[in-house]
Amino acid sequence: MSTPDSSEGPLRSAGSSEGPPRSEQRRGLRGWWARRGLRTRITLVVALVAVVVLTALVRLGAGLLLTAVVAAGDGELRDRAQSAGAAVVAGTPTPPGVRVVDVAGTPTDGRGPVPLDPAAVRGLVAGVPVTVGGPGGLSRWVAVPVTLPDGSPRLVVATRDLLGSVVLLRDAAGWFIPGVLLAAAALTGAAWIATRAALRPVDRMRAAAADTGPGERLPVPVAADEIAALAVEINALLARRDDAVDRLRRFSDDAAHELRSPIASLRAQAEVAVAHPSPDSSEEDRAAWRGVARDAERLTDLVADLLALARAEGATPGDPTPVDLAEALGEAVARAPGTTVATTVWVPVPVRAAATDPEVGLVLDNLLANAHRHARSVVHVSAVPAGRWVRLLVDDDGPGIPPADRERVFDRFTRLDATTGAPGAGLGLALVARLVEGRGGTVRAGCSPDGGARLAVRWPAAT
The missing domain is CATH 3.30.565.10 (Histidine kinase-like ATPase, C-terminal domain)
Structure with missing residues (x-):
């Protein structure tokens, strides 16, 4: 019997203890971001971009610094190797820090092995400086080819320790990281101030809109920018609103005025019919006239309320x-x-x-x-x-x-x-x-x- 459900159940229950689904987490993050103000969002974006860009620049600067230091050291090593090459050709002893190997990397100076693998040797034969790691740390190797009097080729290899370059880079990084943080903080503060200054016209427009009454308009800034265009569009919207409100008020006022006379006449006739019924009228007729009188009274009150409301909304x-x-x-x-x-x-x-x-x-x-x-x-x-x-x-x-x-x-x-x-x-x-x-x-x-x-x-x- 197959039991796929029993095998999947524990997996689901175990996964549920890891927290809410990623979709809910994303919705929570988007909701948090949407609740932030425009000034805060712009400042956070500027801060994030500043940190990323400054970190990339620091890494680029550190790489360029290390490249420059290593290149300068390679020049010194090449000069030492060239000076030692003349001694090798002349058969005199080579100075310390310089080794002599054949093109296969085998030492020929009788000083013991060199920490060069075949790949490093191939690079030195090609004239490319190589970096070799060992128990003592990183070392840099530069080779200069020479030919002995018997015609056999040799490589005069000069080496130096890269510990000084690493220490220099570490010290530079110790200054770079605080510099990045200070620069990011300065850019974030500048973005906050600049955003506040840029949104100040919007705040003034919002305050003016809150105090704008019927027939009033927002002040349009002198600068022909987006804020001025927004003020113009809002004023056009206010004009349409005032026009619609005025039409509605005039309709209510006119309708109430037109209804007052016929309703008053209807009410008067109904009250007369109730107060002085005709001798041949039935009880049903008198009850109907009483209902007409009550409805006419309600219509009178409704018209009076409409008139009062129209005047309250339209008049200063x-x-x-x-x-x-x-x-x-x-x-x-x-x-x-x-x-x-x-x-x-x-x-x-x-x-x-x-x-x-x-x-x-x-x-x-x-x-x-x-x-x-x-x-x-x-x-x-x-x-x-x-x-x-x-x-x-x-x-x-x-x-x-x-x-x-x-x-x-x-x-x-x-x-x-x-x-x-x-x-x-x-x-x-x-x-x-x-x-x-x-x-x-x-x-x-x-x-x-x-x-x-x-x-x-x-x-x-x-x-």
């Missing part, structure tokens, strides 16, 4: 005035329609927001309407100073807002309770966000201490 906020939030909250609570939900207001100290009375009224009306619509029994409203800001909190004990929806509840026509048939068109919180952000404030959704929703508004404080 007027000059702010100090608005007493305690007084504004009292008026908003009084305006709120009758409900079984209790409302508490807590303003421990005078709090004044830098806005206008209509803006604050719209914000409070929509926040209270939203809280009353979702609360079970109570709504808590509080306003406190917070340095240069004032903080308004509206808490309810309803079902709350899921964390995934706490951003999109401020978008147009977003209704988390649309399936329940609750009133509202999803424009109230969008209008709140536009009005508050138009003053430089913020509005956030969170969780209240009672388990429901908390809407936190931060307005600039009036000085």
Whole structure:
């Protein structure tokens, strides 16, 4: 019976203990690299290239230095061999460090063997200096051919130890390596500074883009470079955005204006029909007119919200005035329609927001309407100073807002309770966000201490 699975299982289990697969490691490295900033990536690339190039240059320089030292030594050896060759021809003794061999490498000077293998001998016969390694280290050999009076050829071989050249190269390397590190560090620092200077216009453009409002454009640099071209393209994109927003605002405004009159007429007729039914009308007819009246009222509120939202998005906020939030909250609570939900207001100290009375009224009306619509029994409203800001909190004990929806509840026509048939068109919180952000404030959704929703508004404080 064949058992391939049993033989492969231990191999897989043993391999799994070696770490994650290479593909995952590569993805991890690419992910780490992608998370780095552009300045860091450029600097790391420059540092790596600098180390590689400088190391190659050091190796090249060390090789050239060694070649120059060895070549200079070869010249000295050749001079010694030529001087000794005359003594060999004359039959006088050769000086120390010079040997005489035949063309087969056999010594003929009676001083014992020479550490030359056949390959080295062939090189010396060809006139090529050779390097020979032995127990004492490396040695350099240079041969000069001579002919004895009896006509037999000989090689006069001069040799020297390469230990001095190796020591010189080692000492040079001791200076080269720190030099490479210092040069790489200097190039890395220069790359960091240069990249920072090169990206400074991009940082300024990013900061300017963050503060660019409707109708405003980015400043175009004087230099006709890539940054200027980017600024021009971004300005063209902003122009298209402003045009699209303006068309949408005009459409919403015009549509709301056009709808106000027929809806008001429809509502008036429905209310008259409900208040003064005809004698021959049935209960079904009167119920239908009551439904028409309710729908007309909802349409009226929707059109009013659309108009307010269009004005908030398209118009420049007027000059702010100090608005007493305690007084504004009292008026908003009084305006709120009758409900079984209790409302508490807590303003421990005078709090004044830098806005206008209509803006604050719209914000409070929509926040209270939203809280009353979702609360079970109570709504808590509080306003406190917070340095240069004032903080308004509206808490309810309803079902709350899921964390995934706490951003999109401020978008147009977003209704988390649309399936329940609750009133509202999803424009109230969008209008709140536009009005508050138009003053430089913020509005956030969170969780209240009672388990429901908390809407936190931060307005600039009036000085």
